[in-house]
Amino acid sequence: MPGTDLSLLVDAALEAGKIASRYSGKEAKRWEKPDGAGPVTEADLAVNEMLEDTLPAARPDYGWLSEETEDSTDRLDRSRVFVIDPIDGTRSFAEGSRTWAHSLAICENGVTTAAVVYLPQRDMLFAAATGQGATLNGDLITVTDTANLTEAQVLAAKPNLNSTHWRGGQVPDFGRAYRPSLAYRMALVAQGRFNGMLTLRPSWEWDIAAGDLIIREAGGQCTDRFGAPLRFNNPQPKLSGVVAGGQLLHTKLSAALNPDSSGIPGH
Template sequence: MPATETAPAEDLALLVAAAREAAQIATGFAAPEIWDKADGQGPVTEADLAVDRMLRDRLGAARPGYGWLSEETSDSPDRLSARRIFIIDPIDGTRAFIEGSRDWAHSLAVAEAGRVIAAAVLLPQRGLLYTAHAGGGAQLNGRAIRASAEADPARATLLGPRLAMSPEHWSGGEVPPVQRAFRSSLAWRLCLLAEGRFDAMLTIRPTWEWDVAAGTLILSEAGGRATDRRGAALAFNRPHPQSDGVLAGGALHPVLLARLADPPPG
């Protein structure tokens, strides 16, 4: 690392402070105004936008050379020339936030050359702060966490939507005998794998980078692995910031990967 470059641990400290400020803003909205995004991209609230503005201002001022990719900011090709980039989901699990559930998160990450090097996921209503920086392990509220060692689908739990358990997505139509559960926030799903509370996660549909960037590092630093649904490594700050689904887990990851059917062409 060049002498003038910020260490990942310093970037992590910045992300944590910003996430805590984001929580103060988001939890201050009792009944936020809600809009539907274009092209069926789901709802957005004035809280999402307020958090996004604050994060863009604060993080941009602290690291003016970093690029910016956020769910709630219009994308710009300028980010592609940045060595480091913030990848942000101001409120991951907006539907849960609207419903008054506690299952939403602030998901903040820094990526360098396609790889996440610092990450923070904060669930304010649950008092959960997941953190990691490259080579530093993963923590939950300052305590080291580790991904599951369970490799038997019959004893395993998988986080994902009902679609993930449809027979057409599995080789020979044979759905593994996992117990399925669901959480609204993709970032939290990855963090739940990192702390070993669940064994795997699967999403079939194309997945935005801001949904999984932070959680991917937290899981990998906890000894787990996240890939796309074909088993390819996830890369970040791509021109089109989506992956072909996500399969993640601890020891169960290669077991499920071997059983997934190839997606249809086109």
């Protein structure tokens, strides 16, 4: 089933790329969501409409969770569920950048079994299915690992370097880079271009469900900030951040983090 599901997601992602690419980011109509939830554009909504029409029709017994669809508790009664971000990196899209992605996943009993992260403007399609490895444009990819934090290249937003996040206030001296799309950051780790990534704030499931499987199938490890495996289709679809990378680096990063989240900014 994961292989068949993956073909379904790949086809849907390619169609999503065609739809989104018809819009010029800076000219696309844009609105701000309530409660500071960030922007949404007409491209997000057009992609979401296509996906919501297409995917559940192909798998009518699967549940549905998408950033751009009002959530329903119906999904909680389904063993399999689509977890979708029509456009991850909407701010980037609206600014006219190419660094945004479609993030599509299928999860079974809380675990991602098929996943696609597609960047149409960069012609990069990352994909994975359980037990089948991870690919970029059809070629197998694998993580690059290091046990030395000072040699590691890690994707992380600057607030993650606040000393309160780290054990004893000691921030590791790793190389830091950043990409606007969380799904893309995870895919880049799977590709081996960066050794790891982390985000220490609560994270929406649709941003990370696809990247989780792609990293694991590329030989890496992906957990929340406290070292617990990621589980999806929760009543509140938010998880306690993400720490990901090769096995050795993941161990080092996790050990360096402050295990007590109380009083940590943004947590």
